[in-house]
Amino acid sequence: MDTTIADPLVGRLLDGRYRIxxxxxxxxxxxxxxxxxxxLDRTVALKVMHRSLAEDPAFVRRFIGEAKSVASLSHPNVVHVFDQGTDGDVVYLSMEYVPGKTLRDVLRARxxxxxxEALExxxxxxxxxxxxxQQGMVHRxxxxxxxxxxxxxRVKVVDFGLARAIEATNQTRTGVMIGTIGYMSPEQVMTGGADVRSDVYAAGIMLFELVTGQQPYDGETPMSVAYRHVHDTxxxxxxxxxxxxxxDTLVAQATAREPDxxxxxxxxxxxxxxxxxxxxxRESSPPYTTGQHHAPSGEHPRSRVAPANPTLIAPRTEVLTAPAGPGEPPARRRGFRPNWFLVTLAALMVVAVGLTGWYFSQTQYxxxxxxVGKNVASAKSEAAKIGLVVKVTEGQYDEKVGQGxxxxxxxxxxxxxxxxxxxxIVPSLGAKRVTVPxxxxxxxxxxxxxxxxxxxxxxxxxxxxxPKVPRGLVTQTRPSIGDKVKEGTSVNLVLSAGLVMPDVNGMSKDEAAQFLTEQGFQVQVNEVDDxxxxxxxxxxxxRARAEVDPGTMTSITVSRCGGGWEDWFGRNNGQDANDQDDxxxxxxxxFKSVxxxxxxxxxxxxxxxxxxxSNGAQVRFQSPRGGEERPANTMVTIWR
Known part of the structure; x- marks a missing residue:
């Protein structure tokens, strides 16, 4: 039977946005x-919480808060959370869709x-x-x-924060433990508390399972397995x-019974x-392979409807008194025989758990x-008024939230x-600015x-x-050196082109030769009929504006100097220059300004x-020269 056909959510448009x-x-x-x-026209994985959780207001509040925290966790090995929301009685999480297999699928296959490879x-x-x-989050x-x-x-981890959200439900405030028994640390079994070292313990169990193909403890009931996590090594x-x-060393360190x-x-x-x-x-072994696509469920393949290792919600007192089970009783394997001391100790544990449950039932929330966005001092005062203790950590830069x-x-x-x-509280250091070096x-x-x-x-x-700066070296930047700019800003460079061949076309022979000599060129003059x-x-x-080295040999070609400009004018205009009235x-x-x-x-x-x-502000040369006669509309070239 195809379970997807019978599912009432398939085909539904959630929140006016997600079509299942x-x-x-x-x-x-x-x-x-x-x-x-x-x-956004993209495929996503939609995780919909079971109705029993969605109906609990405390869970929904915690779920929304945890979703916001996880969404801020940007890491290539974490399945990205896009959005969270509710639609009637449906509470959901929108996540990155990751085609592939779960690590559980790989273990089943291999x-x-x-x-x-396990370490990889x-x-x-x-x-x-x-x-x-590092962001204060625990997977659990x-x-x-x-x-x-x-x-x-690629390897990606999913389901950050869900176990923490479960802890907000009404049923978990009176001594109920949350987690997956096979990977649960001793402190999670005993007290329900979990910190980053609890995740380390679970990672150690996973490494053990990857290398051996099995979990370190088994038993007839989940409680017997939990018992062994507390009492065995x-x-x-x-x-x-x-x-x-x-x-062996890595597993032993990670799975030490004492968190410290x-x-x-x-x-x-x-x-x-x-x-x-x-x-x-280095070993020679085939890499894992992937077949059909799976969403980031963190649970099981498509063909199953029951998880292989479900997240457990069970009374903690059962674990403290449960036997390890007939499969591998830890006492018998270690040569240990129960005595009245352990019986008394177990009884005291039961009493302690009862008192703990009573204590939590009296706790105020x-x-x-x-x-966010408030002045840090004001925020501390506001939190203190309702009995919260505030720890201010090292600040972070942000473009939108102001400093302090x-x-x-x-x-x-x-x-x-x-x-x-x-x-x-993480304070903002304001927009990060860096100095142009x-x-x-x-x-x-x-x-x-x-x-x-x-x-x-x-x-x-x-x-x-x-010419004063060697070719190819920086002479100027935009923005300027010393300016404070936004991190990632593009800085434009102006490089020296070194000595550039001046444009002396149209200049008189003597002025061109003198100027080029002053600039350090060796000048050769060729006269031709033109x-x-x-x-x-x-x-x-x-040629003009070519990049050259000082002392370069340069040649200028000039029209022959015989005759005056009047003869030239007559030859080129068919009339005597002296006959012109204009x-x-x-x-x-x-030497005047340009x-x-x-x-x-x-x-x-x-x-x-x-x-x-020379990029100067004054005229250095002109052609025709001052004092010569020329008709109106003649082109006068000036060099600065």
């Missing part, structure tokens, strides 16, 4: 569907993995947990069902299979795992106020916590490196002639062309 297409997994807390986000899966798992731990239900292996070989994997000592004896968090275990992987010899204001809190606003609990005099590559080190990017690169005005430059080599004296504009010179020449009826040979 099929059911792909069902677990102890939720059902996972494949859905289309019609607003039994166990070589030690090196555990390392990204620990990286994901470590990122969460780490198991192979919550690890996804994508078709392209996880055996070394090498006692069951041929495993290297490095794996374990690595401080998943990042610490990650460092140890990477070292172990580096020291292990308050809602964490919405503090609350950037985030843990737990988030509107979360339910015990009166007197500690909440953590001094890269003047560096070449383009070194300048780019220095910009990158400062958190900036290389922008556009241009060149400007500058229709151009006598004794003016008609060609040059190297001749006027060209004013001398040398603007004034242009205005004066235009007022005399001449056209003006400006050429740059």
């Amino acid at each position: 297409e099929s059911r792909i997994a069902r677990g102890g807390m939720a059902t996972v569907y494949l859905a289309l986000d019609i607003r 039994g166990r993995l070589p030690a090196r 899966i555990m390392i990204p798992v620990l990286a994901a947990l470590g990122a969460a731990h 239900d780490m198991k192979p069902e919550n690890v996804l292996l994508t078709d392209d070989g 996880v055996p070394p994997p090498s006692s069951l299979v041929d495993a290297p000592p490095l794996i 004896d374990r690595p401080a968090d998943a990042t610490a275990m990650l460092v140890a795992a990477v070292d172990a992987h580096r020291m292990l010899p 308050v809602l964490v106020p919405e503090l 204001k609350v950037l985030s809190t843990d737990p988030v606003g509107r979360s339910e916590v015990e009166a007197g609990a500690t909440i953590t 001094n890269i003047e005099g560096l070449d383009q590559n070194d300048a780019a490196i220095k910009l990158s080190e400062a958190g900036l990017e290389l922008g556009k690169v241009s060149k400007v002639a500058n 229709d151009a005005e006598p004794c003016t430059v008609i060609a040059q080599n190297p 001749f006027r004296i060209v004013p001398n504009v040398v 603007q004034d010179a242009t205005t004066e020449l235009q007022q005399q009826g001449y056209k003006v062309k400006v050429r740059n040979i």
Whole structure:
């Protein structure tokens, strides 16, 4: 029978946005569907909480708060949470859809993995947990069902925060433990408390299972397995299979019964795992393969409707008094015989759990106020008024929240916590700004490196002639050196083009030769017959604006200097220059500002062309020269 056909949610449009297409997994807390986000036109995995949880207001409040926290956790090995919401009696989570298999599927198919391959899966798992731990988040239900292996070989962890949300339900406030028995730490079994070291314990159990193909404890009932987590020591994997000592050590450290004896968090275990992987010899083994696609359910394959390792919700008192079961009674394996001392101890534990349940039933709960965006001092005062203890952590930069204001809190606003609990405030350091470093005099590559080190990017690169600075070195930046700019800003560079060949075309022979000599060029002058005005430059080599070295040999070609301009005018215009009535004296504009010179020449009826040979503000040369006669509309070239 196809279970998806009978599912009433299939085909429904949730919240006016998510069209549910099929059911792909069902677990102890939720059902996972494949859905289309019609607003963004993308496929998502929709995790819908079971009705018994959705009807509990405390769970819904905690679920929403945890979803916000998880959504802020951006890490390549964590399944990204896009959105959360409610639609009538449906409480859901919208997540990244990850085609592939769960780690549980791989274990079913292969039994166990070589030690090196097991670490290659555990390392990204620990990286994901470590990122969460650094943000104050605890997974609380780490198991192979919550690890996804994508078709392209990536490893992703799912279901952060759901176990914590479950703890907010009414049924869990009177001594009920939450988690998956096979991976539950002793402190979770005994007290229900979990911190980052509880995740480390679960990771150690997972590593044991990957290497051996089985969990360290079994029993007829979940309670008997939980009992063994509290009272037994996880055996070394090498006692069951041929495993290297490095794996034995890693498992032993991670699964120590006392939390203080374990690595401080998943990042610490990650460092140890990477070292172990580096020291292990390379093995030849086929990589895991993936077949059909699965959503990030963290539960089981599509074909099952009951999870292999369900998240357990069970009375804690049963664990403290439950026998280990006939499969492998720990007392008999260790040569230990029960005595009256242990009977008395068990009785005392039962009494302690009863008193703990009574205590929690008397505990008062308050809602964490919405503090984000408020002044840190005001936020601390507001939290203190309702009995909360505030811890202010190191600040973080943010473009939107101003300096000295609350950037985030843990737990988030509107979360339910015990009166007197500690909440953590992260203050904003405001927008991060970096200083444009001094890269003047560096070449383009070194300048780019220095910009990158400062958190900036290389922008556009241009060149400007500058004979005083060697070619290719930075002379200027935009924004300027020393300016404070947003991190990631592109900085444009102006490089020196070194010595650039001046444009002397149209200049008189003597002035061109003198100017080029002053600039350090060796000058050769060639006269040729040409229709151009006598004794003016008609060609040059190297060409104008070419980048050259000081002392370069340059040649200028000029029209032959014989005869005057009147003869030239007559030859080229078919008439005697002396017969023209509209001749006027060209004013001398040398040493005048370019603007004034242009205005004066235009007022005399001449056209003006400006050429740059030194980027100065004054006229250096002009052609025709001042004092010569020329007809109106003659082009006068000025060089500055």
